[in-house]
Amino acid sequence: MIFLFDLDGTIVDSAQGIINGLLYAFNKSGDEIPEKGDLKKFIGPPFMDTFTKEFGFSKDKSKYLIELFREYYFEEGQLESEPYEGMKELLEIVSSKYKLAVATSKPEVQAVEILKNHGLDEYFHFIGGATLDNSRIKKHDVIEYVLDNLDVNSRENTFMIGDRYPDIVGASMSGLRSIGVLWGYGTFEELQFHKADYIEESVDGLKDRILSF
Template identity: 40%
Template sequence: MKFNPIFFDLDGTITDSAQGIIRAVQYALESFNISASKESLIPFIGPPLRDSFAQFFPGDPEKIEQVVAKYREYYGEQGLFEARLYDGVADLLRQLAENGHILALATSKPESFAVRIIEHFDLTHYFTCIAGAQLKGTRTDKPAVLRYACETLGITPSEDCLMVGDRKYDVLGAHEVGMPCAAVLYGYGSEEELKKAGADQICRDVKALRKLLTGE
């Protein structure tokens, strides 16, 4: 096995979750009488939520917490289910698990939401570990999530591990903890963004990712 364990991002890597996230952001901003187009909110997919909302409320942590709470009000009830699996991803996870790979989810999304999404799509049995952020605002960046996931698995990050993600945060986070990152172009990050971040591999689609991970 070339890479083991393999850490997967969620949004933009396993699920196309833009609709639910963007609707939740719009719902939250509208409670503060702020309107924003869908296109302008694409950057919310990937980084920690509080960091993204800070651009609307710079230097106002109290309002940031308020808008995050409004976001979760929508997302926790409806938005997290407004997503779809990317074609071929479930089969790839099944194949990797059957081939003996240890799979972990590593997302900046709150862990409780990530667990519900993975359960919703019936993928729980493929993952040894589901690691995410804490609702109270700790362990939100990708390096912290990856370190937590590695601790849970009882391993030390190394070149034998692999992070799979779609944004620069996945690449930079993986490199910070000492593992390579394969970036996918079917998610929300551009090829320019991912190359600039230093992605070790770039996969244009799930088929290319399968070839990298399984050799098939």
């Protein structure tokens, strides 16, 4: 069995750093700054999709905002995160039984740094994420990249775990089963609508679910 974990909203609560980075980008660009509560719902999907589809910006403007966001995030934002309560214990237990990896739409270099900062990188066989040039940002593409690096033979025994719809949709596109989690930034309705195979309310519930396979 192999379990792929999303990062933001699944392993770590990174809302503070991401929201601060977005506020920095909007402030520096001179655009109207959205309410913090509105920004939180955009955590998860690639920023290129959020800026073009949700805010209606052009691709060039979106790239500029992403560059501004990264100015803040590389210096401060990636330090503004904390593992969810019980997550370290979950990873310690399940990594002794199954192969674990990370599949995140966050740039891979940032994901690796965040997990190292929290002492969680040792539990994963591979940490895969997006590229800084946006050539790999969709969750499906990240999942395929991670599967290639893990040399996965049987996808029916591989799960994607995440809190938002790209995790569930990406898993389905790659022929994986999915486990949605409710302590992140998505909702039960979102995960149910996109047909998550399982939905867990707590870290302990996820641990029990994984160990039941």
